[in-house]
Amino acid sequence: MGLDIGTTGTKASVFDEGGEIIASAYREYPLLHPRPGWLELDPEGVWGKVREAVGEAAGGASRDPVRALAISVLGEAAVPLDGNGTVLGNSIVGFDNRAAGLFERWIKGVDRAEVMRITGQPPSQMFTIVKLMWLKQNRPELFARARRFMTFGEFAQFRMGLEPRIDYSVAARTMAFDIHRKCYSESICELAGISPDLFNPAVPTGHVLGSLGAKAAGELNLPQGCLVCAGSHDQPAGALGSGVTEPRVAMNATGTVECFAVAMDGPVVNETMLTNNLACYPHAVPELYISLAFNFTGGSLFRWARDTFGEPERREAEERGMDVYDVLTEKMAQEPTDILVLPHFTMSGTPHMDPNPVGAILGLSLGTTRAEFMRAILEGISYELKLNLDILGRAGVEVDEFRAVGGGAKSDFWLQLKADMYDRPVVRLQVAEAASLGMAIVAGVALGVYDSAREAARQLVVPRETFTPDPGRAAYYEEMLARYKEIYPALKGWQESCGRPVEQKR
Numbered sequence: 001m002g003l004d005i006g007t008t009g010t011k012a013s014v015f016d017e018g019g020e021i022i023a024s025a026y027r028e029y030p031l032l033h034p035r036p037g038w039l040e041l042d043p044e045g046v047w048g049k050v051r052e053a054v055g056e057a058a059g060g061a062s063r064d065p066v067r068a069l070a071i072s073v074l075g076e077a078a079v080p081l082d083g084n085g086t087v088l089g090n091s092i093v094g095f096d097n098r099a100a101g102l103f104e105r106w107i108k109g110v111d112r113a114e115v116m117r118i119t120g121q122p123p124s125q126m127f128t129i130v131k132l133m134w135l136k137q138n139r140p141e142l143f144a145r146a147r148r149f150m151t152f153g154e155f156a157q158f159r160m161g162l163e164p165r166i167d168y169s170v171a172a173r174t175m176a177f178d179i180h181r182k183c184y185s186e187s188i189c190e191l192a193g194i195s196p197d198l199f200n201p202a203v204p205t206g207h208v209l210g211s212l213g214a215k216a217a218g219e220l221n222l223p224q225g226c227l228v229c230a231g232s233h234d235q236p237a238g239a240l241g242s243g244v245t246e247p248r249v250a251m252n253a254t255g256t257v258e259c260f261a262v263a264m265d266g267p268v269v270n271e272t273m274l275t276n277n278l279a280c281y282p283h284a285v286p287e288l289y290i291s292l293a294f295n296f297t298g299g300s301l302f303r304w305a306r307d308t309f310g311e312p313e314r315r316e317a318e319e320r321g322m323d324v325y326d327v328l329t330e331k332m333a334q335e336p337t338d339i340l341v342l343p344h345f346t347m348s349g350t351p352h353m354d355p356n357p358v359g360a361i362l363g364l365s366l367g368t369t370r371a372e373f374m375r376a377i378l379e380g381i382s383y384e385l386k387l388n389l390d391i392l393g394r395a396g397v398e399v400d401e402f403r404a405v406g407g408g409a410k411s412d413f414w415l416q417l418k419a420d421m422y423d424r425p426v427v428r429l430q431v432a433e434a435a436s437l438g439m440a441i442v443a444g445v446a447l448g449v450y451d452s453a454r455e456a457a458r459q460l461v462v463p464r465e466t467f468t469p470d471p472g473r474a475a476y477y478e479e480m481l482a483r484y485k486e487i488y489p490a491l492k493g494w495q496e497s498c499g500r501p502v503e504q505k506r
Contacts, residue, residue, distance in 0.1 A: 341380025
């Protein structure tokens with residue numbers, strides 16, 4: 001079983017040894033907003049939904065019971081527990097903004113490059129250790145009672161009756177972990193005023209934590225003796241489940257967030273990575289490292305275009321019994337446009353990590369067609385990732401091939417556009433749930449079903465189609481990237497000259 005605990009829901013998926021899904025179950029839970037800019041998860045509520053999803057999926061595989069499981073998990077968010085294992089409060093999610101002011105004051109006295117060199121993380125208020133600093137300062141009673149802060153993977157292990165351990169990749173997302181020595185950094189913890197004893201010991205992905213006892217097995221509808229293994233952060237899990245097991249290969253996941261994760265054979269923590277907010281930390285595949293590039297607006301911009309401008313396509317999709325996105329792409333312009341869309345309609349991701357950016361659509365005229373406008377939306381999302389690809393290349397991290405997963409991977413049109421934009425082959429995979437499959441691979445290695453994660457990925461991750469770049473379109477997009485790079489600095493300068501953030505209508 002691969003268990004994926006995310007920000008708004010959890011999915012449990014059971015696979016056979018050939019990588020086919022036998023059963024799966026999904027449960028949602030609410031993301032709480034107690035104050036503007038605050039985002040939290042209720043740990044008990046999350047665990048209840050995890051228990052339901054695991055139980056249902058396990059029940060669907062009762063003829064061939066689950067023998068091992070591993071867990072992929074959202075990063076940064078941690079659950080405060082006292083010495084008796086009682087939850088003391090909600091978990092603060094990574095993109096919660098309450099610690100921004102504290103972080104800015106703290107980081108002025110800290111060497112950013114040294115933090116990056118040790119932890120592989122460009123310093124940001126999103127990481128766990130900064131949230132703990134905020135709790136220490138603003139919730140001192142809670143902080144004084146806390147004996148452990150567990151990420152949701154560890155919290156699930158704890159509720160399964162096991163001695164919880166954090167894996168290297170999730171530990172790195174605390175910004176308190178030395179990615180070279182594979183232990184918590186005393187110097188970083190000292191700078192933050194946080195004891196490393198508040199974190200659980202770190203182990204490699206795949207480390208066997210133990211087996212389920214009768215009580216936990218009964219609650220989860222799993223067999224007694226089922227092995228539980230240390231999993232990984234969700235993006236490395238998805239990369240493993242996409243077959244990203246060698247350097248220079250990247251997963252490209254398209255959903256609400258557009259993201260790619262590239263594998264590296266060693267840590268890359270230079271100035272280019274630091275100034276462009278590109279992290280480097282352990283992969284779910286032993287001995288490899290991974291870097292992430294992402295755009296928070298991502299696929300939600302396409303959804304915005306659908307909801308705002310796509311009513312004719314919605315009606316046509318209903319009449320033809322098709323997905324509305326297929327109708328939208330069917331009617332898009334076939335050739336690249338000269339319209340530039342800056343897809344910062346919410347907080348930007350890498351390289352800027354700007355909580356208050358300005359989105360823009362430039363180059364419209366009375367001659368602009370609907371087909372061109374809609375294509376430009378997809379081009380804008382892809383330009384932002386092309387920008388990150390260009391920066392990674394300057395940092396010494398090369399990508400030769402992309403593995404496409406997520407909702408956007410269903411579209412031939414978009415995958416061909418990406419191949420042309422990136423000037424790299426884009427491979428569609430026969431993978432429905434990449435993160436869950438990645439964790440199932442980890443569990444299978446622990447059982448001895450597979451010799452290694454690499455061997456399992458080669459066996460189970462099956463390429464379906466490869467989209468190769470058109471040289472002429474690739475050259476055009478490379479030329480347009482130079483213009484695209486000018487938009488963010490120009491709009492940011494305009495925004496700052498106004499003296500205040502641009503207000504958005506509610």
